[in-house]
Amino acid sequence: xxxxxxxxxxxxxxxxxxxxxxxxxxxxxxxxxxxxxxxxxxxxxxxxxxxxxxxxxxxxxxxxxxxxxxxxxxxxxxxxxxxxxxxxxxxxxxxxxxxxxxxxxxxxxxxxxxxxxxxxxxxxxxxxxxxxxxxxxxxxxxxxxxxxxxxxxxxxxxxxxxxxxxxxxxxxxxxxxxxxxxxxxxxxxxxxxxxxxxxxxxxxxxxxxxxxxxxxxxxxxxxxxxxxxxxxxxxxxxxxxxxxxxxxxxxxxxxxxxxxxxxxxxxxxxxxxxxxxxxx
Numbered sequence: 001x002x003x004x005x006x007x008x009x010x011x012x013x014x015x016x017x018x019x020x021x022x023x024x025x026x027x028x029x030x031x032x033x034x035x036x037x038x039x040x041x042x043x044x045x046x047x048x049x050x051x052x053x054x055x056x057x058x059x060x061x062x063x064x065x066x067x068x069x070x071x072x073x074x075x076x077x078x079x080x081x082x083x084x085x086x087x088x089x090x091x092x093x094x095x096x097x098x099x100x101x102x103x104x105x106x107x108x109x110x111x112x113x114x115x116x117x118x119x120x121x122x123x124x125x126x127x128x129x130x131x132x133x134x135x136x137x138x139x140x141x142x143x144x145x146x147x148x149x150x151x152x153x154x155x156x157x158x159x160x161x162x163x164x165x166x167x168x169x170x171x172x173x174x175x176x177x178x179x180x181x182x183x184x185x186x187x188x189x190x191x192x193x194x195x196x197x198x199x200x201x202x203x204x205x206x207x208x209x210x211x212x213x214x215x216x217x218x219x220x221x222x223x224x225x226x227x228x229x230x231x232x233x234x235x236x237x238x239x240x241x242x243x244x245x246x247x248x249x250x251x252x253x254x255x256x257x258x259x260x261x262x263x264x265x266x267x268x269x270x271x272x273x274x275x276x277x278x279x280x
Contacts, residue, residue, distance in 0.1 A: 046078030048130065048225055048234050054278045056240065060212045060253045061272045062260060064148035065089075067100055069223070070108065070139045075130040081228045083127045087142050092218040092239075100142035108139050127228075150211055151257065158204040162261035165191050165198070177265055188265050201258055208254045216244040221279065238279040246275040 052071035059066045067087065087100040102125040122141070130136050169191050170177060177184045177191065195201055223236040256270035263269060 045230065045232075046080040046132075046227075047076040048080050048082070048227065049074045049076060050223070050225070050236055052236070052238070052279065054280075055276045056279055057274050057276055058214060058242070058246075058250070059272055059274045060214055060250045060257075062148075062151070062257060063103065063143040064146075064151055065098065065100075065144045065212065065214060066142060067221075068106070068139065068141045070137075072135050072137050073130045074135040075132045077132070079129055079131045081127060081129045083226045083228050085125075085140060085226065086224045088222040088224070090220040090222070091213070091215075092220060093215075096213065098144055098213065099146070100144050102140050103143045104141040106139040106141055108137055147211060147213075151208060154204050154207045154211065155257065155260065158201050158258060159261040161198055161200040162191075162195050162264065165194050166264060191265065192262060192267070195262065205254055205258045208257055209251065212251065212254060214242060214247055214250045216242055216247045218242075240277045240279045242275070242277055246277060249273050249275055 050071055050073055052069055056070075057066075057068035067089065069087075073082070085102045087102075089098045089100065090096070104122040104125055106123075107121055125140065128136065166177065169187055177187050218239065218241055221238040221240065223238070225234040225236070226232075227234055250273060253270075253273050256272060259267070259270060
């Protein structure tokens with residue numbers, strides 16, 4: 001009888017241990033689940049991969065020196081919010097450094113109609129999110145704002161001089177002078193001719209040529225993607241060569257910039273020259 005009771009007690013103890021073991025395992029499972037949730041939410045960092053199109057776009061226009069990048073952003077492990085993107089261009093010839101800010105997003109489409117101006121369909125650049133299951137294709141337009149201000153300062157005397165020429169001619173005319181109006185077309189052409197020969201315009205053209213730093217040579221690009229939660233900067237580095245013929249093409253835009261005041265009499269906005277070097 002005593003032996004039977006001992007066996008019964010051992011069986012009860014074993015059952016209790018099994019029950020406690022199952023409870024402990026369940027508790028550990030809950031802890032593991034919430035630990036994984038907290039880790040993914042607060043500690044695990046998302047990363048960004050940027051697959052850039054090797055052919056970039058460079059110009060010199062009313063926004064100053066500009067650069068456009070096309071490519072795809074891909075989030076790894078976790079969704080990432082991109083607050084802003086900055087870009088620096090460093091000349092390998094003289095180590096001069098120029099900072100660019102993102103200005104616009106442009107559509108990733110090709111317009112077959114020559115009458116459709118794709119550059120008018122711009123979206124102001126602002127922060128966006130890249131999810132792990134939805135890579136984002138972007139066409140980002142960057143401009144050198146500090147150099148743009150220099151251009152505006154140089155262009156102001158030329159603009160003021162053009163307005164003076166226009167007012168002088170307007171005194172002798174009872175019509176509003178406009179390039180597309182037949183009765184004032186000759187007067188408009190006369191103003192344009194005077195402006196092209198005016199010393200103020202010539203001085204502005206010369207200064208704008210010196211401001212343009214897109215010269216023949218080698219350049220480095222440092223792309224800085226500013227991400228949030230946690231705050232960090234994701235750097236990407238590239239290099240490109242600007243051949244002599246590309247630099248000479250961009251110099252032609254200097255005349256187009258100095259012609260901007262003539263839009264006051266209906267002269268159409270100039271069509272800018274662009275070049276497309278490849279990055280490595």
